[in-house]
Amino acid sequence: MVEKSHKHVNCEACAVRSNSIFAHLTGEDVANLDHHKSCQFYKKNQTIFVEGSYPRGVYCVNHGKVKIYALGDEGKEQIVHIAKAGEVIGFRAMLSGESYKLSASTLEDSNICFVSKDDFLNMMDTLPSLRNSLIQELSKELGERAIFITNLAQKTVRERLAYSLMILADIYGDEPINLSREDLANFVGTATETLIRLLKELKEEGLIDTQTRKIFITKKEELIQLAGGYR
């Protein structure tokens, strides 16, 4: 269970830093990062930042999961990305100097650290490895979103669901996929009712199993085939 406090997580000892953009920092730079950041506990469904506001820094997920989403015209969320522990979020708008085009909220109880804009930009200027990681990250996400767009435009909801489940399997790792049907529908880009019906089909076909809101992938290969490939 996550400690419900502002406990200061130590960057040097942070287990999830190894797969973050801060992975290649040297001892001194990590100490510097640690010194400048602050930590905060967020309850499930708590908002981290909202569309339209201006970024004051970046957020590093130490523990938990965060949905990044756009609000459509009728207030319906379109989830564009789900960040897991180790990911740094909210730097996109900061770097382009614009307001946030997306909002972020926790999907579960989470610990999230904050680095102010000045500190982060300063590190960007002085640390080439951080800069390179960040550029790589931006590039990778850009590629992922191109695929997302193509899937939305060309695949059926059923195929997209299979694809989304593969992405979620990667994000959740050993744990079962665990988000609300509504969030899952907003990630796949469909109506909640349609999503529920298709999930039921996949369960009846034996590709997945469900326990209330938890989803288990049972036949990964078949799902990938249904999705029309993955990775």
Next chain:
Amino acid sequence: MVEKSHKHVNCEACAVRSNSIFAHLTGEDVANLDHHKSCQFYKKNQTIFVEGSYPRGVYCVNHGKVKIYALGDEGKEQIVHIAKAGEVIGFRAMLSGESYKLSASTLEDSNICFVSKDDFLNMMDTLPSLRNSLIQELSKELGERAIFITNLAQKTVRERLAYSLMILADIYGDEPINLSREDLANFVGTATETLIRLLKELKEEGLIDTQTRKIFITKKEELIQLAGGYR
């Protein structure tokens, strides 16, 4: 008309450089860029790079327009971006070290310059202004794609068409929008037949005018309203 030759365009004199990521380079650096680049003429519908191959450098559009697209499972194109003069394309995959996830072809006769990977990466290392422009560009595109995704998931084809026409109006500037119905359909993310029918509707409603394949925006405000906002 564009000269059909390998004529070496001069970067110092390049009119479109002012709105490119090379805009803030100083005299000496521009000369260096000019020295390292090569120019090539591409006929309409000629391919610049294809999905799956590995980048050897970046392309700078001196004159013309280029569609950037993904190929769906049945070979249908999904156009993700249309680059106009001044834009540098193909750096995304180069920076993330992956193969191209998208393909690029000319929409009209074009002049396109090439800068090799080594030269470009070297400039990236030594020129902070170039680096910043590039990071800004990546960030901006990432934001645009988030909107694209939300539109695809939540808007009707009619609304998306209106939105796409606004984007195209910006790209084409004073000239009328001029691409094939199929390309336009692949940009909006719909079937060509559906696109043609909707274009006809908009024409009957007086929002646009068409002359064979050319499209003229006549009532911009109404189109923006139909699109559910723009910018």
Next chain:
DNA sequence: TTTAAAAAATGATGTGGATCAGTTTTCTGA
């Protein structure tokens, strides 16, 4: 434990837009 509210599930119904099968118009280059 009870209970009210939220989430999940089911059923019925309507339609936006894809698909297929053509015809007509516009390009292109010989």
Next chain:
DNA sequence: TCAGAAAACTGATCCACATCATTTTTTAAA
């Protein structure tokens, strides 16, 4: 300037999916 090809357009049909309206189950708080 003419012929073949490609693009644009039209019409008919169908179904995947959204929407609305309830019911059932789960969750969380009193």
